[in-house]
Amino acid sequence: MDFNSSDTVRLIELVRAGDAQAFGELLALHRSRLRRMVEMRMDWRLQARLEASDVIQEAFLEATTRLDEYLRNPALPLFLWLRLIVGERLTRLHRHHLGVKMRDASREVSIYREALPAASSAALAAQLLGKHTSPTQAAIRAERMLRLQEALNALDPIDREVLSLRHFEELSRAETAKVLGIAEGTAAKRYIRALKRLKDILAALPGGLEEF
Numbered sequence: 001m002d003f004n005s006s007d008t009v010r011l012i013e014l015v016r017a018g019d020a021q022a023f024g025e026l027l028a029l030h031r032s033r034l035r036r037m038v039e040m041r042m043d044w045r046l047q048a049r050l051e052a053s054d055v056i057q058e059a060f061l062e063a064t065t066r067l068d069e070y071l072r073n074p075a076l077p078l079f080l081w082l083r084l085i086v087g088e089r090l091t092r093l094h095r096h097h098l099g100v101k102m103r104d105a106s107r108e109v110s111i112y113r114e115a116l117p118a119a120s121s122a123a124l125a126a127q128l129l130g131k132h133t134s135p136t137q138a139a140i141r142a143e144r145m146l147r148l149q150e151a152l153n154a155l156d157p158i159d160r161e162v163l164s165l166r167h168f169e170e171l172s173r174a175e176t177a178k179v180l181g182i183a184e185g186t187a188a189k190r191y192i193r194a195l196k197r198l199k200d201i202l203a204a205l206p207g208g209l210e211e212f
Contacts, residue, residue, distance in 0.1 A: 008078055016071060023067060027060050030079050034059075034086050037169050040119040040127070041090060046097055055093065059086040080178055091117060119164035121152035127168055128202070151201040159194040166191045 007029060014022035038052040063070075063085050070081055094117060125148035129141060152160055158180065165171045165179060166187075177187040 012078060015067070023064070026078065027063070027082070030082055031056060033079070033170060034083060037083060038086060038090060040123045040164055040168055041087070041117045043094055043098060043117065044120070044122060046093065049097065050093060055090055056086060059089040062089065077175070077178070080175060083179075087117070118157070118161065119168070121149040121160070124152050124160070124164060124168065125149045148201070151198065155194055155197065159190050159197075162187060162190045163194045163198065167195070 008026065011022045011026045011029070015026065034056055035052050038055050042050065042052065042055070059082070063082055066085070070078075074081070076084065122145070125145050128148060129144055152163075155163070161180065162176060165176045166173070171179065173184050173188050173191075176191070177184040180187060
């Protein structure tokens, strides 16, 4: 769904008019996309402790308290604003539970990146294997996971991020460019390049993963 969808625009106008229920509908409209983002970016050490749905719910409560501020100055499309709040919440949870500062200056790829943990190569690899194969032997899956993670880690950080945003979080080209702070054309070229490299790698895996 594009961030300028008619449903989003209509609901925002209702919220501006004082319709409290409309904001709940807006949150529900974007919940599944935000959940995918949390699942891709939550540190594996937290996955046994935290549910993605709980992270989303806490972020939505914060969004409710900040709604008036957003309506006064909507610097971002609504979905990207919600995504930023969810990312900030996820970062705080990482710091609280892991005692680490989730920022690596060498991997910064966007003016918004400080607030969001990067999508992990393990999460990306798991998505690929889960979607495209059902190996019966753990050793085969482990080998594929390792090779996929190595391949994903070999990508430029911004290309890996573009791949995550476009292919797994299903952001539009415009949304991706906005998140990364780059031109739409640049985002599109990086996505095509990253996809080609990944397709080549998948096809070369034992048994082949040609469809992507």
